[in-house]
Amino acid sequence: MRARALAVLGTVALIFGAAAPAQAYTQEVVGQYTEPPQFNYIKNIGSPLNSQLVAYVTIGSTEYRIKMRAGSGDGTKNECTNDHGWLPDGVYSNTDSDSNSYFKHWNKTGGNQVVTGWVWELGNKKTRCGNMRTELFIHSQGTSGWSDSNYRSAGCIKINQTDRTFLHNQFARSYQPTKGYLSVWGSGGT
């Protein structure tokens, strides 16, 4: 993955070119920090398909805040519902005590066509109802083709392809990408 950081030179043309698909991300400089990537998925309680994925990624010694629109599930606000509900709250990490969930970034070429291309594989997560949600990913709509209704998914987190490319590139340039994590919570406060 790190080796491919240099190979993806078409990003700028993709983002700013006339034929670019949807772009929803912004990137801001947060400050001088050196930390593994932290992804936050903030579920919009009032409108699930207007939820946000916000990644804090250190490149060099500068931390960036990358924010994009991201759907989860098909609009169903029940984390217990397999294949429809949005992602269960919690942390998805390679280094915490929950061995069911993880955070692996790779270029998936097989299986469900929609879940191909660069993905962040999240594993499984036990819901607050006690059932296990399985095969969870951050992904886009395969490798090509996008319409804004594509923010719906069968229970994963879904971002558009332009944003996925940008996030992949920044992730590949980042400090300690394999020690990164995703944290999922609702936007409604306590």
Add this chain to the structure above:
Amino acid sequence: MKRLAAALLLLALTACGAQDDPVRRQVLKHEELIADCMHRNGFEYIAAVPVDLAVQEARRSGKDLDTAIAERPEDPNDAVLANLSEERQNAWGDALYGTETTPGCYNETYKSAWGRDMRELSDKGDQIVAKVQADPNVQKALKTYVDCMRGNGFRVSSPDSIYELGEKAQKSHDECVKPYDTAYDKAYLKYGR
């Protein structure tokens, strides 16, 4: 009236702490420009400190992640969205984030808020990764990794794409990759400064 309420809310949220932080100031400036843009497009949007930023600030002040999340503020735009029909919610999202054919208010206002183009920010990362990969200690650690994986029956040339090779390969990878990761991280800190 709604604009006044939004301004008061912004003031209150700004006053909650860390108001002198330059990133928070810049983000709030961006939020206000986004709100103006959304209003011009016929949508309500309340400028506020983003929830993730509040969580990040709490973490940096010493709170653990769970506490920072538990104490997060509400996003006032949730209430705005909750009162709209699903069709209108989608239109609100399209106005904010953009569509395939039109930029959204986030991106339209980005350069005014931050004073630069996003393209300028990405080049340095490629230079760092190139230097790290060429570092003699990283090269040596890569050879050690490849030999270790081959010893376990997996012919690979780098840790890239290991997840495509299945669970057994991943277990071997986890065993073999630690010295490489250590060398890579050390070199990254060296060239990343």
